[in-house]
Amino acid sequence: MTSTALRGRAWKLLEMVTTPLLPSDYLDLVSPLRAGADLRGRIEAVRPETADAATIVIRPGRGWRGHTAGQYVRIGVDVDGVRLWRAYSLTSPAKRQDGRITITVKAILDGKVSNHLVRRVRPGTLIQLDQATGDFVLPRVKPAKVLFLTAGSGITPVMGMLRNTGFDDVVMVHCAPRPQDVIFRDELHGLVADGKLRLTEVHTATDGVLDIARLDELVPDWAERETWACGPTGLLDAAEKHWAGNGVPERLHTERFRPTIVATGDGGEVTFSASGRTADADGATPLLDVGEEAGVIMPSGCRMGICFGCVTPLKAGAVRDLRTGEITEAEPGVLIQTCVSAAAGPCDIER
Structure with a gap:
């Protein structure tokens, strides 16, 4: 009898012993991240970034296929006995040596999952995972000149790009209410100190919402740069209009929070x-x-x-x-x- 046939018979015997459950149900208790199991992850750390944002360090199961900088992952989290699914940008390097991945979550008003992850979840918690996806990514050939235009938590996919790729000439314009609200601020300023990034912070609580026309002043060569923008609808609408009006819409790549609403119906x-x-x-x-x-x-x-x-x-x-x-x-x-x-x-x- 072949080893495959023996394993098959052994598995059937196990099914008889464990019925009405399956042997895999018991394996899930012992080794939930094993190969062949439903894709899960274990939260290993929660690291505060600002007063309302935190980075979640996750050890993915063996079925995890990796990601490309700028992509996101859907996670399933049990909150008060209900499994809820949300999607978050991956902020870790794509080839992190310890195999862990990170997402960085900003708690939003009345957000069940975001508040749970930022304020309540504990290391050791198991979550469900989907494979990484999304096309807000860099091209295979690295652009010579790059501009990142971000606001609020829109910085998260861009931070994944910064951590994965060394750029010859990269500029970032980032909007947040106050300096202490800038996610990854210390790391960003470290890149500035090392000469790896030129950064402009727009503090909207004192400076007001960014007027997109200010890019002529802040980044005089913005039209020559390949640009990735992520943030609220108002910012991205203004950027798309500005890039199109200057004849370079193909150089702008966006990821939206909420789309523009331009029509109504009967309900x-x-x-x-x-x-x-x-x-x-x-x-x-x-x-x-x-x-x-x-x-x-x-x-x-x-x-x-x-x-x-x-x-x-x-x-x-x-x-x-x-x-x-x-x-x-x-x-x-x-x-x-x-x-x-x-x-x-x-x-x-x-x-």
Whole structure:
């Protein structure tokens, strides 16, 4: 008898002994990060960055396939007995020697997961992981001149890039309310001291919101630079208009928190079939917000600068894309982004 056949018989015997559970259920208790298990991670440290932000150090399971600087990861966290999924940018070097990964989380108002991670989670906690994804990344051929334009927690994917790549000529313009609100401030100023970065901080509590036209003063050669921008919608809208108006839109790469809303619709009753809940919705409110207001668990990454974390099947009815006004009607396999879709009449989404 071959070794494969022997292992198969042994496994069947184990299944008889452990029923109604599976042998893998017991293995999960002993070795949850083993190869072949559902992808998980163990939180090993929580390191404060500012008063409301922290870096979470995670040891991923053996199934982790690594990441590229600028990508994000979806994590599943149990909060008060409910598993919630959120997406966060990876801030660790892609080839960190100890194999750990890090995400840096900013606690947002009423954010269940972000506040839990920043203020309550403890080392040793197991979390679920998806593989890294996202296309807000650097090209294979490193640009000669780079500009990073960021605000708030929009700095997190860019910090992953800075930690992964040495640049010949890199400038950063970063916006935060006050100096003490700048995430990674000490590290950034260390790069400045070493001559590896030119940094301009815009403190919005005293300086006001950045006028994008100030780039002519702050970074005179901005139009010659390949630019990666991440932050709130207002900043990115202004940047896209500015780059397009100067004839260089192809040099701007953006990652959005929330998309621009340019259209409204009629609204209707929304059914969240998996949760058994319904809610009345107008034609201007994203279904993501409608669901959360109704107490439905709505996965998303929009508030962290990540797209496509909220994709959901549309089972019945129709929705309107708030960016374009386009109507999407339900049919088998149709998926919608709840953060940019509003009810266009009664509809049913699978949440």
